[in-house]
Amino acid sequence: MIDLVAFIPRAVAQSIPLLFGSTGEIITEKSGNLNLGIPGVMYVGGICGVIGSFLYESSLADPSQMNKFLAVLIPVACCLIGSLLMGLLYCFLTVNLRANQNVTGLAMTTFGVGFGNFFGGSLIKLTGANIPTISLGATSKVFRTTLPFAGSMGAFGKIFFSYGFLAYVAIAIALASSYVLNRTRVGLQLRAVGEDPATADAAGINITRYKYVATCLGCMIAGLGGLYYVMDYANGIWSNDAFGDRGWLAIALVIFTIWRPSVAIPASILFGGLYILYLFIPTGENLAIKELYKMLPYVVTIIVLVFSSLRNKRENQPPESLGLPYFREDR
Amino acid sequence: MIHISKRKELPLGQALAIRLGAIVLALVVCGAITTLFTGLNPISVYGAMINGAFGSQRKIWILLQETAILLCVSLALTPAFRMKFWNLGGEGQILIGGLASAACMILFGNTLPNGVVILLEIVCAIAAGAIWAFIPAFFKARWNTNETLFTLMMNYVATQIVAYFIIVWEVPKGSGQIGIINQSTEVGWLPQIGTYKYLLNIVLVALLTVLMYTYLNYSKHGYEISVVGESANTARYAGIKVDRVIMRTLLLSGAICGFAGLLLVGGTNHTITTTISGGRGFTAVMVAWLAKFNPAVMTASSLLLVFMGRGAGEISTTYGLNQSFGDILTGIILFFIIGVEFFITYRVRFEKKEKEATND
Numbered sequence: 001m002i003d004l005v006a007f008i009p010r011a012v013a014q015s016i017p018l019l020f021g022s023t024g025e026i027i028t029e030k031s032g033n034l035n036l037g038i039p040g041v042m043y044v045g046g047i048c049g050v051i052g053s054f055l056y057e058s059s060l061a062d063p064s065q066m067n068k069f070l071a072v073l074i075p076v077a078c079c080l081i082g083s084l085l086m087g088l089l090y091c092f093l094t095v096n097l098r099a100n101q102n103v104t105g106l107a108m109t110t111f112g113v114g115f116g117n118f119f120g121g122s123l124i125k126l127t128g129a130n131i132p133t134i135s136l137g138a139t140s141k142v143f144r145t146t147l148p149f150a151g152s153m154g155a156f157g158k159i160f161f162s163y164g165f166l167a168y169v170a171i172a173i174a175l176a177s178s179y180v181l182n183r184t185r186v187g188l189q190l191r192a193v194g195e196d197p198a199t200a201d202a203a204g205i206n207i208t209r210y211k212y213v214a215t216c217l218g219c220m221i222a223g224l225g226g227l228y229y230v231m232d233y234a235n236g237i238w239s240n241d242a243f244g245d246r247g248w249l250a251i252a253l254v255i256f257t258i259w260r261p262s263v264a265i266p267a268s269i270l271f272g273g274l275y276i277l278y279l280f281i282p283t284g285e286n287l288a289i290k291e292l293y294k295m296l297p298y299v300v301t302i303i304v305l306v307f308s309s310l311r312n313k314r315e316n317q318p319p320e321s322l323g324l325p326y327f328r329e330d331r
Numbered sequence: 332m333i334h335i336s337k338r339k340e341l342p343l344g345q346a347l348a349i350r351l352g353a354i355v356l357a358l359v360v361c362g363a364i365t366t367l368f369t370g371l372n373p374i375s376v377y378g379a380m381i382n383g384a385f386g387s388q389r390k391i392w393i394l395l396q397e398t399a400i401l402l403c404v405s406l407a408l409t410p411a412f413r414m415k416f417w418n419l420g421g422e423g424q425i426l427i428g429g430l431a432s433a434a435c436m437i438l439f440g441n442t443l444p445n446g447v448v449i450l451l452e453i454v455c456a457i458a459a460g461a462i463w464a465f466i467p468a469f470f471k472a473r474w475n476t477n478e479t480l481f482t483l484m485m486n487y488v489a490t491q492i493v494a495y496f497i498i499v500w501e502v503p504k505g506s507g508q509i510g511i512i513n514q515s516t517e518v519g520w521l522p523q524i525g526t527y528k529y530l531l532n533i534v535l536v537a538l539l540t541v542l543m544y545t546y547l548n549y550s551k552h553g554y555e556i557s558v559v560g561e562s563a564n565t566a567r568y569a570g571i572k573v574d575r576v577i578m579r580t581l582l583l584s585g586a587i588c589g590f591a592g593l594l595l596v597g598g599t600n601h602t603i604t605t606t607i608s609g610g611r612g613f614t615a616v617m618v619a620w621l622a623k624f625n626p627a628v629m630t631a632s633s634l635l636l637v638f639m640g641r642g643a644g645e646i647s648t649t650y651g652l653n654q655s656f657g658d659i660l661t662g663i664i665l666f667f668i669i670g671v672e673f674f675i676t677y678r679v680r681f682e683k684k685e686k687e688a689t690n691d
Binding site: 034036089092093096097098099100102103104106107108109110111112113114115116117118121122125240245248251252255287288289291292294295298299301302305306309310312318323327329 | 335336337417419470474475476477479480481483484485487488491492494495496498499610613614616617620652653654655656657658659661662663665666669670672673676677
């Protein structure tokens with residue numbers, strides 16, 4: 001049987017980048033923008049945080065004596081600025097210049113992954129180490145600080161309190177955005193923009209502003225996912241391409257949760273679990289089967305996609321104008 | 332006050348001039364950025380790029396080969412895109428096609444004669460790619476399932492299936508790779524024309540380009556695809572069976588992707604890895620879109636992207652930058668080309684504020 005006390009914390013840790021990414025993408029998609037650049041944005045968020053904390057750590061004589069507050073603030077700020085710039089770029093191209101969203105998104109992913117790996121590679125060269133990684137142990141330690149009583153609470157503590165603060169931030173953001181989307185006027189107007197921009201425009205809603213704010217906010221949240229991955233999950237070690245295809249998985253989660261950030265919390269933990277399930281299922285000598293288990297999150301997403309279109313319930317559909325540019329004079 | 336209005340069709344020359352301007356501007360920005368990172372003078376950077384793409388006979392052959400494969404994938408995606416079906420699953424369809432041809436080479440390499448193996452390979456690769464694209468198309472046609480996301484997910488399913496078979500067939504055991512298949516016998520390798528390793532691929536893709544151009548512009552099927560792309564309702568009213576057109580077109584799209592997989596596995600690398608398609612399924616989306624889904628123009632746009640990639644790669648090796656620098660430059664150029672489309676479709680007029688006030 002699977003050892004649940006060991007399995008659940010790892011599944012949760014695995015799920016947090018996905019949760020950040022999918023919450024960000026849900027907010028973006030609610031404004032009618034299908035941002036396929038999220039994988040790139042998450043890379044950029046991660047590497048910007050790494051650059052920030054690398055500069056801070058190397059400016060100190062002894063990294064272990066660093067100011068804890070600054071050690072968190074600098075990477076988070078760098079990460080947010082980097083992902084914000086990506087968001088602004090996407091908005092400028094798709095909202096102002098009305099470019100095709102799929103193509104823009106794919107170009108952003110090419111750019112973002114290249115950006116992450118290039119600066120990652122350059123920093124690695126700067127450190128002159130033999131191993132192809134950057135290690136930011138001191139910063140990571142601050143990010144991974146858990147509540148002081150977590151260790152003394154046994155299995156319960158391990159399952160609920162063994163994570164760094166960003167994990168709780170992810171859950172808080174998901175809950176908050178769920179509230180804003182469904183219970184406030186701003187959320188209602190945002191959904192209107194995504195469903196039918198022409199009607200929303202006629203009702204006096206500023207389409208451009210809503211699209212900009214939602215997409216940039218979404219990118220910043222997704223960027224934090226990249227930061228969490230490096231600083232917490234990977235113990236502050238950046239190596240190129242390590243983040244892998246988690247960005248696409250985050251986009252898959254958006255469909256899986258049928259565009260609901262609150263559902264994204266359990267769903268991302270489920271995905272995180274499916275993502276690492278192959279490590280916990282005893283397969284003996286047969287290593288090949290493990291590769292098939294890694295397929296699970298994607299297969300599950302496809303099944304959900306098919307079922308939600310089969311049932312065809314109106315509240316379970318993508319935003320009506322998802323992926324379409326809006327031009328007021330184009331009727 | 333900025334006033335934006337839709338243009339009428341812009342003359343081709345003018346549109347091309349605008350696009351060319353964007354590319355030049357993008358190259359200037361790329362040069363500036365490279366200079367910023369390397370401290371080199373921009374002229375030598377451009378020199379290195381051209382050298383990387385056209386520097387020697389071998390480099391030119393690689394350039395042509397890469398262009399041919401990318402063009403092949405772009406041609407595959409085009410009929411689907413013309414129908415406004417966003418097939419982002421090229422990556423997976425290539426992989427499955429490649430896997431099918433690798434399977435034929437491995438399983439029948441020692442039992443069947445070479446000619447039969449090659450024939451089997453071609454059939455299997457094309458069928459596998461077609462099936463992989465047909466699955467999302469079927470659900471799209473029947474229940475309007477979102478194809479962008481469905482095809483995207485199919486990529487990863489394909490990647491894991493390939494990873495599975497790589498471990499099943501790995502040589503030697505535990506190495507995690509297959510190595511060159513049938514290295515001594517060369518069974519199942521596509522034939523070589525003379526001494527030119529890549530010529531067959533290039534000729535086949537050139538032929539395909541002409542066929543696709545004719546199919547899209549001069550056949551009944553091509554016409555139906557355009558009508559469905561413009562408006563599914565109009566198509567239905569005109570008596571076109573939309574669901575059948577979707578499924579038929581995606582079968583074709585997937586089949587050509589599978590064929591690209593065959594060219595990669597049977598014609599070029601003679602092995603299979605999970606990264607054999609190298610992001611071409613995604614790059615091809617941009618190639619096709621840049622060319623406005625016109626197969627003839629696609630030759631140019633795929634050459635441009637491959638040139639950029641090869642050139643940027645050369646800069647990275649010459650000046651000791653990391654390979655990903657190429658992706659950054661490609662990204663920047665794409666942003667410019669994507670952005671400039673706006674100025675082709677729309678007209679922007681700047682008007683003074685006072686004038687506007689009197690108008691109101």
